[in-house]
Amino acid sequence: MGEPLESAGLFLRLSAARIRAQLQYRTSFALQTVGMFLISFLDFAAILVIFANVPQLGGWSVSEVALLYAISSLAFSLTDLAIGHLDYLPQLIRDGSFDLLLVRPRGTLFQVVTQDFQIRRIGKVAQSLMVLGYALATLDVIWTPDRVALLIATIPAGALIFASIWVAAICIVFWTTEGNEAANAVTYGGTFFAQYPINIYDRWLRRFLAYLIPTAFVAYFPCLYILGKADPLGLPVWLQVSSPLVALAAALAAGLIWRTAVRHYQSAGG
Amino acid sequence: MALVDVQDLRKEFVVRRGSGLRRERVVVRAVDGITFAIESGSIVGYIGPNGAGKSTTVKMLTGILVPSGGRVSVAGFVPSKQRTKLAARIGVMFGQRVQLWWDLPLIESFELLRHIYRVPAERFRQNLDMLGAALELGPFLRTPVRQLSLGQRIRGELTAAMLHEPDILFLDEPTIGLDVVARQRVRELLLRANRERGLTVLLTSHDLVDIERLCSRILVIDHGHLVYDGGLETLKERYGTERVLVVDLEEPRPPLDVEGARVIKVDGPRQWIAFERERTNAARLTAQVAALAPLRDLTLQEPDIEDVVRRIYAEGATGSAGRSSTA
Numbered sequence: 283m284g285e286p287l288e289s290a291g292l293f294l295r296l297s298a299a300r301i302r303a304q305l306q307y308r309t310s311f312a313l314q315t316v317g318m319f320l321i322s323f324l325d326f327a328a329i330l331v332i333f334a335n336v337p338q339l340g341g342w343s344v345s346e347v348a349l350l351y352a353i354s355s356l357a358f359s360l361t362d363l364a365i366g367h368l369d370y371l372p373q374l375i376r377d378g379s380f381d382l383l384l385v386r387p388r389g390t391l392f393q394v395v396t397q398d399f400q401i402r403r404i405g406k407v408a409q410s411l412m413v414l415g416y417a418l419a420t421l422d423v424i425w426t427p428d429r430v431a432l433l434i435a436t437i438p439a440g441a442l443i444f445a446s447i448w449v450a451a452i453c454i455v456f457w458t459t460e461g462n463e464a465a466n467a468v469t470y471g472g473t474f475f476a477q478y479p480i481n482i483y484d485r486w487l488r489r490f491l492a493y494l495i496p497t498a499f500v501a502y503f504p505c506l507y508i509l510g511k512a513d514p515l516g517l518p519v520w521l522q523v524s525s526p527l528v529a530l531a532a533a534l535a536a537g538l539i540w541r542t543a544v545r546h547y548q549s550a551g552g
Numbered sequence: 553m554a555l556v557d558v559q560d561l562r563k564e565f566v567v568r569r570g571s572g573l574r575r576e577r578v579v580v581r582a583v584d585g586i587t588f589a590i591e592s593g594s595i596v597g598y599i600g601p602n603g604a605g606k607s608t609t610v611k612m613l614t615g616i617l618v619p620s621g622g623r624v625s626v627a628g629f630v631p632s633k634q635r636t637k638l639a640a641r642i643g644v645m646f647g648q649r650v651q652l653w654w655d656l657p658l659i660e661s662f663e664l665l666r667h668i669y670r671v672p673a674e675r676f677r678q679n680l681d682m683l684g685a686a687l688e689l690g691p692f693l694r695t696p697v698r699q700l701s702l703g704q705r706i707r708g709e710l711t712a713a714m715l716h717e718p719d720i721l722f723l724d725e726p727t728i729g730l731d732v733v734a735r736q737r738v739r740e741l742l743l744r745a746n747r748e749r750g751l752t753v754l755l756t757s758h759d760l761v762d763i764e765r766l767c768s769r770i771l772v773i774d775h776g777h778l779v780y781d782g783g784l785e786t787l788k789e790r791y792g793t794e795r796v797l798v799v800d801l802e803e804p805r806p807p808l809d810v811e812g813a814r815v816i817k818v819d820g821p822r823q824w825i826a827f828e829r830e831r832t833n834a835a836r837l838t839a840q841v842a843a844l845a846p847l848r849d850l851t852l853q854e855p856d857i858e859d860v861v862r863r864i865y866a867e868g869a870t871g872s873a874g875r876s877s878t879a
C-alpha cells in the first residue's frame with residue numbers, strides 16, 4: 283500500500299534533481315518558461331479573435347468555449363509536464379540506453395518519464411489555469427456538488443487519458459526501431475549514438491492524434507454536463523460523466539501494451 | 553541451486569541487411585545453445601572475440617533481453633519474468649554506457665540511486681565510505697559527472713553498481729579507458745569484495761590482465777558457442793602448447809632451419825623459434841641450433857594468456873561454420 287506513495291515520493295525527488303540541474307542555467311531557464319507561457323496564449327488569442335466578431339459559436343458563448351479549452355489544455359499540459367520526456371524513448375531505444383532502465387528495480391515507464399523534467403512546461407499549465415479562472419469568473423452556472431465534483435475529477439481523468447494514448451502510441455518504436463543497425467559491425471568500444479540525429483517523434487502528429495480524438499471525453503462531454511447543455515447528438519447522459527472510468531480503462535490498456543512492447547526490446551550491440 | 557544457472561540458452565536477432573529492393577531478413581544466432589552454472593563466491597571471466605555473444609549473454613542474465621530459447625535463473629529468479637526483483641540483487645555495469653546523471657554531481661547521482669534501490673541511509677553511508685576509499689572518489693565526489701574524466705567516471709559507475717550490495721556483479725568491459733593505476737584499483741576492489749562479502753562476479757573483458765589477475769574460472773565463447781569452461785592453467789595447457797625458444801647467435805644469420813620447429817621472428821643475431829611440446833623439446837632444439845651456429849645465450853618463453861587467446865580466436869576452437877541463415 284505504501285508502494286504508490288513511495289513511488290510518488292521518488293518521482294518528486296528525481297524531478298527536483300532535474301530542476302536543480304536546469305537551474306544551473308538560470309537565465310535561459312527563466313526565458314524559456316516565460317516564452318512558453320506567452321506562446322501558449324496565442325492559441326487562446328485565436329479563439330478570442332473569432333468571438334470578437336460573433337457572440338456565439340454553435341450555441342457556445344466565449345466563456346463556455348473558454349471552459350472547454352481550459353479543461354482540455356490543462357489536462358494536456360499536466361500530461362506534458364509529467365511524462366513529456368516520453369518523446370525521447372525512440373532515442374533511448376536506438377542507442378541502447380534503455381538497457382540501464384531494465385536493470386534497476388523500478389518500472390521502466392516510470393524511469394523513462396523521470397529521466398528529465400522540463401520545468402518550463404509549467405508555463406503552459408499556468409496559462410491554462412488562467413483561462414480556467416477567466417471561464418469560472420464569467421460563466422453563469424449554478425455550481426451544484428455534482429458539477430463541482432465532475433469538474434475536479436475531469437482534469438486528472440483527462441490527463442490520464444492523454445497519457446494513456448501517448449504511451450500506447452509511442453510503444454510502436456519497440457517494433458520499428460531496429461535495435462541498432464550498426465550492431466552488425468564490430469561493437470567493441472563503439473559509440474554509435476553520436477551518429478544519429480536526435481529524432482523527436484513528430485510532435486505535431488502526436489498532438490493531433492493524442493489531443494483531438496480524446497478531447498471528447500476529456501472536455502466536451504463533461505462540459506455539456508457542467509453547463510447543462512443538451513447533447514446535439516443525443517447520446518446518453520452517463521457518457522457525459524464517464525471520463526474517470528474511461529481514464530482508468532485507458533490506463534490499464536496502455537500499461538498492458540507497454541509491458542508487451544518492452545518484451546520486444548532488442549537492445550543494441552555492444 | 554547455483555547462483556547462475558544457464559541451460560541451452562539461445563538468442564536470435566532478426567536483422568535487415570542490404571539496401572533498397574535487395575534487403576533481406578537475416579537471422580543472427582548471437583547466442584546459440586550455451587549451458588553453464590556459476591556458484592556463489594566465484595569470479596568468472598567471460599571472453600571471446602568481437603561479436604562472439606558475450607554482451608548478449610549478459611543481457612539475458614540481467615533481464616534486458618528475453619531469450620529466444622533455453623532457461624536462465626539468476627539468484628533464483630527468471631530474469632525476463634522477475635526483472636525488478638532480480639534487479640535489487642544484481643549490479644550491472646556496461647563500460648560503454650552512462651548510468652550516472654550527466655549534469656548532477658557524482659554524490660547526487662549516488663543519492664538518487666539510494667532511493668531507487670531503497671537502500672537504508674546508514675547502509676548507504678557505510679558502503680559509500682568503503683567504495684569511495686577503495687576507488688579514491690573523494691576529490692571528485694562533488695563534481696558534475698559531465699566534467700569527470702573517463703577514468704573517474706568509470707570509477708563512479710562501478711560504485712553506482714555496488715552501492716546496494718548486490719550478490720552478483722555483471723561487468724561488461726569495466727576497465728575500458730582506465731589507466732594502469734585505476735585498473736589495478738578496480739581489480740583490488742573486486743577481489744576484496746569477493747573475499748570479504750563473497751561477491752560473485754561475471755566479467756567480460758578484452759584486457760587479459762584483468763582475466764588473469766581476477767578469474768578463477770574462464771568461459772570462452774565463440775560464434776555463440778561455449779568453447780571452453782575451466783581454469784586458466786588448463787586453458788594454457790590445452791591451447792598453449794606452443795613455446796618459444798629465443799636464441800642469441802654470435803652473429804646475424806638467415807632464419808635457421810631446425811626440425812620440428814619454425815623461426816617466427818629474426819632481429820639481428822636474435823631469433824625466435826616456436827615449437828610444439830609434442831613434437832620436440834627445448835633440450836633437443838638447443839642441441840640442433842648449437843650444431844648449426846655458435847650460440848651466445850638463450851631463453852625459453854612459456855605461452856602467456858594472450859597467445860592462448862589469440863590462438864583460440866584465430867582458430868575458433870570449434871570448426872564453426874555459417875552461424876547465420878537467411879530466413
Ligand SMILES: Nc1ncnc2c1ncn2[C@@H]1O[C@H](COP(=O)(O)OP(=O)(O)OP(=O)(O)O)[C@@H](O)[C@H]1O
Pocket residue numbers: 461462465466467468469470471548549550551552565566567580581582600601602603604605606607608609
Ligand atoms: N540488438 C541487436 N540487434 C541485432 N544484432 C545484434 C544485436 N546485438 C548484438 N547483435 C549481434 O549479435 C552478435 C553478438 O553480439 P554481442 O554484442 O553479444 O558480441 P560481444 O561478444 O559482446 O562482442 P564485443 O566484444 O564486440 O563487445 C553480433 O553478431 C552482433 O552483431
Ligand SMILES: [Mg+2]
Pocket residue numbers: 469470552606607608724
Ligand atoms: Mg560486447
